[in-house]
Amino acid sequence: SAVISQKPSRDICQRGTSLTIQCQVDSQVTMMFWYRQQPGQSLTLIATANQGSEATYESGFVIDKFPISRPNLTFSTLTVSNMSPEDSSIYLCSVEMASGRRYEQYFGPGTRLTVT
Amino acid sequence: RKEVEQDPGPFNVPEGATVAFNCTYSNSASQSFFWYRQDCRKEPKLLMSVYSSGNEDGRFTAQLNRASQYISLLIRDSKLSDSATYLCAVNLNYGGSQGNLIFGKGTKLSVKP
Numbered sequence: 001s002a003v004i005s006q007k008p009s010r011d012i013c014q015r016g017t018s019l020t021i022q023c024q025v026d027s028q029v030t031m032m033f034w035y036r037q038q039p040g041q042s043l044t045l046i047a048t049a050n051q052g053s054e055a056t057y058e059s060g061f062v063i064d065k066f067p068i069s070r071p072n073l074t075f076s077t078l079t080v081s082n083m084s085p086e087d088s089s090i091y092l093c094s095v096e097m098a099s100g101r102r103y104e105q106y107f108g109p110g111t112r113l114t115v116t
Numbered sequence: 117r118k119e120v121e122q123d124p125g126p127f128n129v130p131e132g133a134t135v136a137f138n139c140t141y142s143n144s145a146s147q148s149f150f151w152y153r154q155d156c157r158k159e160p161k162l163l164m165s166v167y168s169s170g171n172e173d174g175r176f177t178a179q180l181n182r183a184s185q186y187i188s189l190l191i192r193d194s195k196l197s198d199s200a201t202y203l204c205a206v207n208l209n210y211g212g213s214q215g216n217l218i219f220g221k222g223t224k225l226s227v228k229p
Contacts, residue, residue: 001162031215042120042203042219043160058216092159099165102148105217107159 002027002095004108012114013083020079021111023093028073031096033105034066038089049076049093083115119143120206122220130228133194137223139204140186148207149180149187153200154222160203164189194227201225 003026013019023032032049046066048056055068070076080087093108122139129135141149149166164171166178166187177190187204201222207215 040221042221043205043217044219045216048215102165104150104162104165106162110159112157 001104001106002029002097004093004095004106006093006108006111008111009109010112010114012116015084015115017083018079018081019083019113020077021091021093023076023078023108025074025095029095029097030073031103032070032076033094033096034068034076034078035092035094035107036089037092037110043092046078046091049078080113083113085115087113088115089113119218120204120220122202122204122223124221124223126224126226128226128228129194131194131196133227134190134192135194135225136188136190137202137204137225138186138188139220139223140184141206141218142185143206143208144182144185145208146185146206149178150205150207150217151176151178151187151189152203152205152219154203155200160219163202191225194225196227196229199225199227 005024007022034046035043037043045058046061049068049070051070067079090110090112092110094105096103120141151163152160153163154160164178166180170179175192179188201224203222205217205219207217
């Protein structure tokens with residue numbers, strides 16, 4: 001597995017503002033993902049962060065609300081824009097690592113966001 | 117019907133007990149299956165990948181039943197440290213790049229002394 005770090009670990013933000021979350025991996029990885037885990041809910045994939053090209057968003061998530069950068073193979077950012085209380089959630093990045101002939105996903109420690 | 121369903125629990129068991137969780141999935145085209153463990157206020161940690169023949173890792177055994185579209189996790193000789201929420205996840209891709217992991221809401225396990 002990889003060592004994955006996220007910044008900030010938590011934040012309290014006012015509605016209407018934006019927050020950028022950073023995800024750093026200690027090794028080069030092809031695939032990085034951003035998930036959201038709302039209180040009492042399962043993890044939901046927001047988007048796949050593609051290195052050198054635009055992120056691929058899942059249904060219900062749009063680039064204007066969740067812009068993503070992936071400047072290299074060890075780093076990605078997710079911005080939560082124009083926040084509302086409904087954006088209060090844990091945001092997690094994950095990376096995909098090869099395990100034999102298969103691939104497995106490992107998660108960063110998460111960013112706990114509260115929007116007031 | 118939700119894509120991945122789990123009994124939310126909680127499962128309250130004494131130390132040393134054997135406990136089993138099931139997870140059902142709706143998409144018969146699902147190919148890859150996983151169990152994650154999530155401690156309170158922590159990130160999910162991969163516990164086991166689930167192979168078609170079933171697999172075992174110490175006290176943990178995972179099984180896949182494609183005909184009935186469910187995976188199971190058996191924990192033997194439960195320890196206090198096994199207390200956590202167990203998430204199952206499925207993906208449509210076999211072997212290769214996983215892409216979208218679809219998670220259940222998790223089953224909470226509490227092991228008591």
